[in-house]
Amino acid sequence: MAKNNNNVPAGRRKGMKLGTRNTLVGLSFIAPNFIGFFIFILIPVAFSFVLSFMKWDGFTEMTFVGLDNFVKIFKDQYFVQALGRTLYYAVFAVTLTTFAALGLAVLVNKGIKAVGFFRSSIFFPYVASTVAVGAVWRQLFMKDYGPINAFLQLIGIENPPGWLASSKWALPAVIIVTVWKSMGYFMIVYLGALQNIPQELEEASALDGASKFQHFWRITFPMLAPSTFFVVLMNIINSFKAFDLIWVLTEGGPGQATTLMVNYIYNNGFNTTTPKYGIASAAAMVLFAIVAIITIVQFRVEKRTSN
Amino acid sequence: MIEKRSPMRKVLIYIALIVITVVTLLPLVWMLSASLKLDKDVFSVPIQWIPKNPEWANYSKIWEKINFGLYTFNSVKLTVIITLIQVLTSSFAAYGFAKCKFKGRDTLFLAYVATIAIPWQVYMLPQFIEMRMLGLTNSHLGYILMQSFIALGVFLMRQAYMSIPDELLEAARIDGLNEYGIFFRIILPLSGPSLATLTIFSFTTIWNDFMGPMIYFSPDRLKTIQLGIRLFMGQYSSEFGLIMAASVVALVPVAIMFLFFQRYFVQGVATTGLKG
Numbered sequence: 411m412a413k414n415n416n417n418v419p420a421g422r423r424k425g426m427k428l429g430t431r432n433t434l435v436g437l438s439f440i441a442p443n444f445i446g447f448f449i450f451i452l453i454p455v456a457f458s459f460v461l462s463f464m465k466w467d468g469f470t471e472m473t474f475v476g477l478d479n480f481v482k483i484f485k486d487q488y489f490v491q492a493l494g495r496t497l498y499y500a501v502f503a504v505t506l507t508t509f510a511a512l513g514l515a516v517l518v519n520k521g522i523k524a525v526g527f528f529r530s531s532i533f534f535p536y537v538a539s540t541v542a543v544g545a546v547w548r549q550l551f552m553k554d555y556g557p558i559n560a561f562l563q564l565i566g567i568e569n570p571p572g573w574l575a576s577s578k579w580a581l582p583a584v585i586i587v588t589v590w591k592s593m594g595y596f597m598i599v600y601l602g603a604l605q606n607i608p609q610e611l612e613e614a615s616a617l618d619g620a621s622k623f624q625h626f627w628r629i630t631f632p633m634l635a636p637s638t639f640f641v642v643l644m645n646i647i648n649s650f651k652a653f654d655l656i657w658v659l660t661e662g663g664p665g666q667a668t669t670l671m672v673n674y675i676y677n678n679g680f681n682t683t684t685p686k687y688g689i690a691s692a693a694a695m696v697l698f699a700i701v702a703i704i705t706i707v708q709f710r711v712e713k714r715t716s717n
Numbered sequence: 718m719i720e721k722r723s724p725m726r727k728v729l730i731y732i733a734l735i736v737i738t739v740v741t742l743l744p745l746v747w748m749l750s751a752s753l754k755l756d757k758d759v760f761s762v763p764i765q766w767i768p769k770n771p772e773w774a775n776y777s778k779i780w781e782k783i784n785f786g787l788y789t790f791n792s793v794k795l796t797v798i799i800t801l802i803q804v805l806t807s808s809f810a811a812y813g814f815a816k817c818k819f820k821g822r823d824t825l826f827l828a829y830v831a832t833i834a835i836p837w838q839v840y841m842l843p844q845f846i847e848m849r850m851l852g853l854t855n856s857h858l859g860y861i862l863m864q865s866f867i868a869l870g871v872f873l874m875r876q877a878y879m880s881i882p883d884e885l886l887e888a889a890r891i892d893g894l895n896e897y898g899i900f901f902r903i904i905l906p907l908s909g910p911s912l913a914t915l916t917i918f919s920f921t922t923i924w925n926d927f928m929g930p931m932i933y934f935s936p937d938r939l940k941t942i943q944l945g946i947r948l949f950m951g952q953y954s955s956e957f958g959l960i961m962a963a964s965v966v967a968l969v970p971v972a973i974m975f976l977f978f979q980r981y982f983v984q985g986v987a988t989t990g991l992k993g
Contacts, residue, residue: 429819429820432817432818432819433819433820433821435817435819435896436813436817436818436819436822437813437819438813439809439810439812439813439817439896439900440809440810440813440814440825442805442806442809442810443806443807443809443810443866443870443871444810444825446806446862446865446866447828447829447832447866447867447868447871449862450844450847450848450862450863450866451832451840451844451866451867451868452828452832453847454840454843454844454847455832455835455839455840455843457840457843457844457846457847458839458840458842458843461842461843461846468846514737517730517733517734517737518734520727520730522727522730522731522734526979527738528734528738529983530975530979531738531741531742532737532738532741533982533983534742534745534972534975535741535744535745537921537925537971537975537982538745538925538968538971538972539924539925539943539964539967539968539971540925540927540943541925541927541943541946541947541964541967542748542943542946542964542965542967542968543744543745543748543964545748545946545950545960545961545963545964546744546745546747546748546961546964547744548950549747549751549759549760549957549960549961550744550747552760555760556760557747557760557764560760560762590741590744594741595986598983598986599986602986647836650836651836651838653838653928654927654928657927657928657931658927658947658950672838675838675841675842676928679842679845680842680845680932687842687846690842691842691843694838694839694840694842695839697836697838697839698835698836698839701834701835701836701839702834702835705834
């Protein structure tokens, strides 16, 4: 289109239809980003669907295998276990993070002094480098001389767990670090919502003789429902995307003890000399389906509540 | 009524908050403290939170043992370039989507919105394969291209521009400003807070990114600071003090940003919540 316009004499160009002109101006704004977005994001997204129906190792010919990859991963105990472990991780990480975030937000919102200090301190781990904090927690969790076990022994626990070195305790340890790192983020989300709840409600409850505790569970908590919904769903999605922190803490081990969904994709697609791109992509599609369902539910519910 | 709350209650709230905050910060205090200790003293009991003879040499050793200077340089370079490209092209595109009227605009924008909901982990493999076909893996360029055009930036800036009234732009048009003039003279100056939020979000994400560089950079000369710490942990696993010193260095830029621009970090929570 641009080429055509260059051939048009200046006089005619002025008379160019307003619609065309607007389109060109609009596209000129969008193009620098859109070209990159199209090539490096949209094409890979489309490619990921295609790849999940293919058998390919990156070297030999790509062959179409239909739903074979999906059948295979659900027969693969490593995948099924990774999925199960992700669910276990999600259930605990989501529940603990949500309660911690809510509790912290309520405490911080009590009209105390130095709110900023408490809020920032609790939020900071969220923005801190995952590798750096992973490195710290590895030391804290050390079996024999780590400070956590030293503390546990001090309070009388004789055989403290091996944490990251034990296949039984590695995932709980990972969950603890996850909650520590993300609770501040969701506390801020809750704080935003709490500030929109009028203080008069508490006064009214007090006049009616309700205790603070009753007021919280009967009035505040229901009013926070949209935020809780958002926090829980965001947390579930984050759980399914989890990789960096776990990789730094355990590399998915010991054995497969902390190998979750993304780790399974990584193992089949990258971390091997015989990559199975189809298998990795099928697993990625399962991940996508889970996240998509959650997102759609979120959209629907949010739409309904805003109407 | 609110003021009449018993002082006892208030004291309890403070105590609870202080305990929680201290426990939350303890790992970071450990990091700082251990970074100034000899390896043999890191785990000595009782814990010496403030080392008597701080081992400042740890901070010079990390630059000698591995290519830490190079990794830091790479991190700075990638973070600055990607943040610049992302902020510039996103705000530009966002203006097109928010304030220019043309056919197909909403369809194009829908493509952006749709990909926000798709986690990167879903398409990281095909993206990597594409980059390899283009000969861009094992180069900084490939990583820059994959990180610079995420949809979130466009989405965030568009939200900001939508709140700027059209009448203002109409007045400027009557005064003879063209669309580019409007963008640079009116829109950009008005969207400072959103620009800051996006800049900080992009800076933190790229600086802290681990999986992207891990996949894209195998040669040592390309590695970033986050990969450097990982390398350190692998090669010198018992040099506890040095690992912590390296971690502190990796943490400092974001910590400084956080100290000065907290407001925008907090604002980022509200807007990036959509990232999903």
